[in-house]
Amino acid sequence: GAVVSQHPSWVICKSGTSVKIECRSLDFQATTMFWYRQFPKQSLMLMATSNEGSKATYEQGVEKDKFLINHASLTLSTLTVTSAHPEDSSFYICSAERDLVGTQYFGPGTRLTVL
Amino acid sequence: GESVGLHLPTLSVQEGDNSIINCAYSNSASDYFIWYKQESGKGPQFIIDIRSNMDKRQGQRVTVLLNKTVKHLSLQIAATQPGDSAVYFCAENITPRTGNQFYFGTGTSLTVIP
Numbered sequence: 001g002a003v004v005s006q007h008p009s010w011v012i013c014k015s016g017t018s019v020k021i022e023c024r025s026l027d028f029q030a031t032t033m034f035w036y037r038q039f040p041k042q043s044l045m046l047m048a049t050s051n052e053g054s055k056a057t058y059e060q061g062v063e064k065d066k067f068l069i070n071h072a073s074l075t076l077s078t079l080t081v082t083s084a085h086p087e088d089s090s091f092y093i094c095s096a097e098r099d100l101v102g103t104q105y106f107g108p109g110t111r112l113t114v115l
Numbered sequence: 116g117e118s119v120g121l122h123l124p125t126l127s128v129q130e131g132d133n134s135i136i137n138c139a140y141s142n143s144a145s146d147y148f149i150w151y152k153q154e155s156g157k158g159p160q161f162i163i164d165i166r167s168n169m170d171k172r173q174g175q176r177v178t179v180l181l182n183k184t185v186k187h188l189s190l191q192i193a194a195t196q197p198g199d200s201a202v203y204f205c206a207e208n209i210t211p212r213t214g215n216q217f218y219f220g221t222g223t224s225l226t227v228i229p
Contacts, residue, residue: 093159095158104149108158
């Protein structure tokens with residue numbers, strides 16, 4: 001149990017386009033999901049907390065108009081990178097909080113390459 | 116806390132030996148910790164967790180030790196195998212239950228030599 005999927009696994013886009021990444025909890029409901037960003041050989045940086053039915057909470061320094069988050073159901077959160085630029089190229093990882101103890105289970109990640 | 120622009124510490128061990136990976140955390144209010152394993156190009160995988168009311172917790176071939184006095188966490192892997200080669204992160208929860216944000220340490224790259 002506790003499987004989290006992401007789609008797509010890899011996306012290449014032109015500068016200026018918007019890209020949507022989906023995060024799904026497949027076998028459990030997740031009131032809270034999290035979005036992280038990871039550069040090569042670096043740690044995960046928390047971008048935002050996605051709460052079902054309410055606005056996302058963004059970490060300091062993360063532009064909410066740039067990274068739009070929608071948590072429309074208990075099994076789906078989406079991250080849209082708007083007007084992507086090469087510096088947005090990164091590995092984006094979501095996690096879902098499974099139960100009351102707060103353990104997070106991670107998706108496989110989405111590699112975004114902006115040309 | 117967050118780490119930006121830092122190179123990962125590395126640890127090389129011989130297959131069959133025990134591995135010890137260390138992590139220092141910054142916030143004395145942190146009360147929940149998780150160790151994750153991340154293989155190249157994949158998302159982090161949960162290994163083991165521990166709460167601040169415990170000093171030690173054991174899983175299958177892994178043990179986590181928590182020293183709250185010096186704010187130090189360690190992950191011990193017994194009889195390390197080639198499949199254990201990965202980057203290992205500790206994550207700390209530093210907010211109340213209503214906002215379970217986790218912040219990741221720098222990570223340690225473990226290489227197991229056959």
